[in-house]
Amino acid sequence: MCTLYKCVVAICFASLFVTGCKEKEKEKAVNEPVMHDTATRDTAAHEPHTIIEDNNLYADVDISPMDMSYFPAKYPQMKIADPDIAPPVMRVIYSRPHLQGRKLFEEILKYGQTWRLGANEATELNIFQPVTIGDKKIPVGRYTLYAIPKAGYWTIAINNSLDQWGLKQDAARDVVRVQVPVTYYNPVMEYFTMVFEKTDTGANLIMAWDDAVAKLPVKI
C-alpha cells in the first residue's frame, strides 16, 4: 500500500515537472512571437519551414506585425484564380498586437479609453465601393478606424484623418460612430485579429482579441 502511495506521489511530481516545462515553452513562444508557416499565405515557391529570428541584425520584425484583410475575404488570391472577378469592396490594414500573457482588460485596454484597433499607425479602412455603416453612406476612399471599448459594447469610429500614428484621434473628423455589442468567452485569440465575414446584407468586420469579439456591420 505504502509503495502505491509513493508511486502516485512520484507520478504527481513528474506531472508537475512536465507542466512546468510546458509553461517554459509557452513563455518562449511568447518571447519569440514570430513563428511557423501558415496555410493561407505563401512567400515564394517551395519555401521550407522557417522560423524568423528576433534581434535580426538589419531590420527586426515588428513585435506587432502589420497585416491586411479584404472583403471579399482573400480577394487577391481569388483574383488570380478568376481574372474577371468584380472589384473588391473594402480592406483593413492594421498591426497585430499580441497578449503575451496579459489580460486584454484591464492590462492592455481600459474601458472607456480610445484604442487604435491595432498597433503602431492608425488602422486604415479602404472603401473601394460605396457602403453604408450605421445608416451613413461611406463614399469610396481611405479612412481610419478606432474604438472606444466598454464592457457591454464597443463604439467604433470611422474617421477621415489619415496616415498618422494611432495614439492621437481627432473626433471632430469622425465620419460616423457606431455602437456594436461585444461578446466574451469566445476562443482566445493571442493576436488581435480583424477579418470580414459575409452576411445577408453585406459583411461584418470581426474584431477579435483575447476572448472578446465585436462585429461591425457593413451594408453593401
Add this chain to the structure above:
Amino acid sequence: MKRVFLFLFFAFLSTSVLNAQHWAPVDKSPLDQIYFPADYPSLKIKGTKEPLRMRIIYSRPNKNNRPIFGSEIVPYGKVWRLGANEATELNLFTDAKIGGKKVPAGRYTLYALVSEKSWTFIVNKETDTWGAFKYDPSKDVCRVTADVKALDKSIESLTIDLEKSAGGVNLVAGWDTVSATLPILF
C-alpha cells in the same frame, strides 16, 4: 488519501493538456508599410507641414540561409512581386514622374524583373492581386531598368527604403547581398 492523490494526478494531467494551446500564427513574411516622408505618421501627430508623397505596402520575406537571386525564390528573367503574398503596392499621393513618364496620384502595383546585373522595376495598374502569378504586361504604366549594386553585408529581410533625392525619392530595394534603386521625381 489515495483518492486525493489520484485527483491531483488527473488535475495535473488536464493542466498540461490545456497548456498545449495553439495560437493564431503570424505570417512568416510580415506585411510592412513605408512612407515618404519617412515616419510620416509619427511626424503628422507632431504637426509636420511636409506634404505626404507616397507609401509602399509590401510583405517582407526572409533569407533564412537560402540563396535568393537566381534561385527558385527569385529566378532571373521572371517577374517577381518584390515582396511576398499580395503584390507589392505603391500609393502615390501626389503626381510623380517615373522613368520620364508622368504617373498620376493613385494606387499601383510594383514588380521587378531581376537579372544578375540589372533589375527592371515595373509599375502596373492591376491592384489587389496575389503575387505576380497573373501579372499582365498590358497593364504596365512604366518600366525602369537599374543597375544592381553589391552590398558588403547581407540583408536578412527584404527591405524597401524611400530616400530623399534631389528632385524626389530614391526607392531602394535590398535583399540578400544586392540592392537596386528606382528614382521617383515629384
